[in-house]
Amino acid sequence: MQLAQLKPTREDQRSFIIVGVLAILWVIVYSNLQPIADWITYTLLNFSHESRLGEALNFFIYDVPKILLLLSGMIFLITLVQTFIDTNRIRAVVEKRGEGVGNLMASIFGAITPFCSCSSVPLFIGFVQAGIPLGVTFSFLITSPIMNEVAFVLLLGLFGWEVALLYLASGITIGVVSGLILGRMNLEHQVEDFVYAIKARGHQPGIPVEEKLSWQERFQQAAESTREIVSKVWLFVIIGIGIGAFIHGFVPEDALSSVMGAGAWWSVPVAVLLGIPLYSNAAGIIPIVSALLDKGAAMGTVLAFMMSVVALSLPELIILRKVLKPRLIATFVGVVAFSIILTGYLFNLII
Amino acid sequence: MLVVKILGANCPKCRRLEQEVHDCLNELEIDCEIVKLDDFTDFMQYGILKLPGLVMNDVLLSTGRVPSRSQIIAWVAQMQSPEHI
Numbered sequence: 001m002q003l004a005q006l007k008p009t010r011e012d013q014r015s016f017i018i019v020g021v022l023a024i025l026w027v028i029v030y031s032n033l034q035p036i037a038d039w040i041t042y043t044l045l046n047f048s049h050e051s052r053l054g055e056a057l058n059f060f061i062y063d064v065p066k067i068l069l070l071l072s073g074m075i076f077l078i079t080l081v082q083t084f085i086d087t088n089r090i091r092a093v094v095e096k097r098g099e100g101v102g103n104l105m106a107s108i109f110g111a112i113t114p115f116c117s118c119s120s121v122p123l124f125i126g127f128v129q130a131g132i133p134l135g136v137t138f139s140f141l142i143t144s145p146i147m148n149e150v151a152f153v154l155l156l157g158l159f160g161w162e163v164a165l166l167y168l169a170s171g172i173t174i175g176v177v178s179g180l181i182l183g184r185m186n187l188e189h190q191v192e193d194f195v196y197a198i199k200a201r202g203h204q205p206g207i208p209v210e211e212k213l214s215w216q217e218r219f220q221q222a223a224e225s226t227r228e229i230v231s232k233v234w235l236f237v238i239i240g241i242g243i244g245a246f247i248h249g250f251v252p253e254d255a256l257s258s259v260m261g262a263g264a265w266w267s268v269p270v271a272v273l274l275g276i277p278l279y280s281n282a283a284g285i286i287p288i289v290s291a292l293l294d295k296g297a298a299m300g301t302v303l304a305f306m307m308s309v310v311a312l313s314l315p316e317l318i319i320l321r322k323v324l325k326p327r328l329i330a331t332f333v334g335v336v337a338f339s340i341i342l343t344g345y346l347f348n349l350i351i
Numbered sequence: 352m353l354v355v356k357i358l359g360a361n362c363p364k365c366r367r368l369e370q371e372v373h374d375c376l377n378e379l380e381i382d383c384e385i386v387k388l389d390d391f392t393d394f395m396q397y398g399i400l401k402l403p404g405l406v407m408n409d410v411l412l413s414t415g416r417v418p419s420r421s422q423i424i425a426w427v428a429q430m431q432s433p434e435h436i
Contacts, residue, residue, distance in 0.1 A: 087400045087415065115415065118360035119402045122394040129395075217419055224417070228363070322391065 012215035019219055023073075030069050037062035063241050067157045068234060074153040075229050080222035083213060085113055087123070094140070095130050099183055102136040107175035110143030111168065117145070117316045124323050125195050134191070135183015142336055143175030146311045150233055154286040163299070170303055170343045174311070177339040182332065190328035240286060260297035267301045268344035272337050275308030285309050299351050304344030311336055353383035353430055358394055359403030368403045368417045375423045381431070 037058050041047050047054030090109045094102055115123065120141055127137040147168065156164040213221070260267045285306055292302050312333055321329055357372060359365025369387060376383055388394075397404060401415030405423075407430045412418070418426075 083416075091400065115401050116362045116364065118362045118365065119400070119415070121391050122402065123400050125391065125395055126398065126400045217422070220419060221416060 009214060009216075015216045015219045026069065026073050030066070030073075033062055033066050033069075060241065064238055067154065067237055067241065068230070070157040071150070071153050071233070071237065072226055072230055074156070075149055076222050076226045078149045078152075079114075079225040079229075080218060082112065082114055082225075083218040083221050085109075087113060087115075091127060091130055091132070094127075094136060095132055097136075099133055099135060099180065102133065103139040103176045103179040103183070104172075106132075106136045106140040106179065107143045107172045110140040110175055111147040111172055113140075113144060114149070115144060117313075117319055120316060120319055121322055124320070128191065128195055133183055134188055135179045135181075137179075138182045138332070139175045139179030142178050142311065143171055145313070145316065146171040146174060146307050148310055150229060151286060151306070151310070154237070158286065158290050159293075166299070166347065167303060170347060171307065173343050173346075174307065174336070174339045177342060178335045181335050181339070185331065187328050187331065190325045190331075192323050192325060195323050240290075243291070260292060260301050267298070268304050268348065269341050271301050271305035272308040272340050272344065275305050276312050276333070276337065298348045300344040300347030300349070303347060304340050307340050307343075308337065311340065353381060353427065354408055355383055355385045356388055356393075356406035357385065357403060358388045358397065358399055358406065360389055362402065364417060365403040368405060371417060371420065372405070372423060375420055376427070379424065379427060381427060 040061055041054050041058040042049060045054075045057070047057065090113065094106050094109065097105055124137060124141060127140065128134065152164055152167060155167050260271070289302050289306050292305075293299065317329060317333070320332070324332065355372060355376065357365075357369050359368060372385060376385065394402070394404065397406060397411045399411070399414050403417070404414045405412045405418065407426055410430075412426055413422075
């Protein structure tokens with residue numbers, strides 16, 4: 001990237017000022033949410049501090065705007081960073097590494113690269129054609145759907161940064177482990193034959209390929225993506241927080257510790273198997289996760305459940321079927337499920 | 352004549368690009384042909400990794416994002432300039 005192209009123009013400066021002002025407003029509102037919630041519940045609505053309903057209402061008035069603000073702010077930041085990620089360059093970097101380091105890098109890049117499942121086929125073919133080993137390609141394809149920005153932000157907001165980082169670490173671990181195993185199985189012949197036959201035309205010389213984006217365009221794109229994502233999930237989030245508050249109050253403590261606690265060895269595989277046919281978005285699954293944790297389920301088991309729900313989805317498998325023969329699809333599902341189980345145990349052990 | 356190709360599937364971003372391009376070219380009232388390609392052999396032909404892709408007169412201009420309207424208009428103007436005809 002050339003620095004000259006990053007130098008802000010006058011339009012860029014204007015958008016920097018707008019973003020800056022919004023950021024300051026965000027910080028002011030965010031840091032005053034508790035006093036505002038207190039004022040609304042106890043002064044404006046005149047609930048007493050001992051009242052149960054008042055407590056619940058206060059919790060709701062505080063939590064909903066907090067999560068929505070966090071979601072908008074963080075998603076904006078994440079999507080802004082993502083405008084700098086060039087998949088072609090990532091492919092070029094990964095191409096030079098062998099297995100091992102290649103798997104790790106592919107997995108890390110997969111975690112930060114967004115793509116909708118309709119892109120998994122072109123990505124797969126593009127990677128295979130560049131001569132990237134099948135296992136490394138899978139590391140990329142597996143980590144990407146597991147790492148979901150909404151899930152990351154919700155975990156951050158509801159459980160703190162330790163859990164959010166744990167989620168990130170386990171997503172990358174699953175990608176690396178699954179990719180390494182799949183790479184060792186010599187499955188190249190299980191890829192549909194035409195994949196190797198397609199010849200990419202490549203870029204013709206003398207023609208501008210991707211134009212560099214200005215800061216204004218990056219901000220616009222980040223704002224557009226944020227609007228799109230938040231408008232898709234906000235309702236789930238509010239309902240989820242509501243359900244979470246309900247479960248919090250009515251299901252007895254430790255109700256789940258015997259079934260989903262760290263002591264029950266079989267709980268991790270069962271959670272993963274349950275998660276495979278379930279297909280949900282992260283926004284819908286986190287409130288359940290939050291409720292399960294509250295009631296004594298072990299962190300590793302819960303994370304395993306969540307990942308199996310988001311990582312292995314039927315629509316994605318149907319799309320991948322275009323390039324992978326059925327046996328490889330089955331192996332793929334098996335290996336990913338296995339690594340999720342492994343990671344679940346790992347985290348139950350260390351926490 | 353300007354030939355615009357939109358390479359994409361049925362995802363929200365792909366549909367948004369299609370809509371945007373249609374709106375832009377309608378507004379500009381340019382004689383052009385808009386083609387929607389959704390087969391992955393087409394994607395591969397242009398070396399696209401992320402959908403949607405935008406191609407004008409066989410030049411790949413963007414992938415994985417929906418370019419701004421002003422950017423699309425600038426590209427159209429560039430394609431209409433003498434050296435591209």
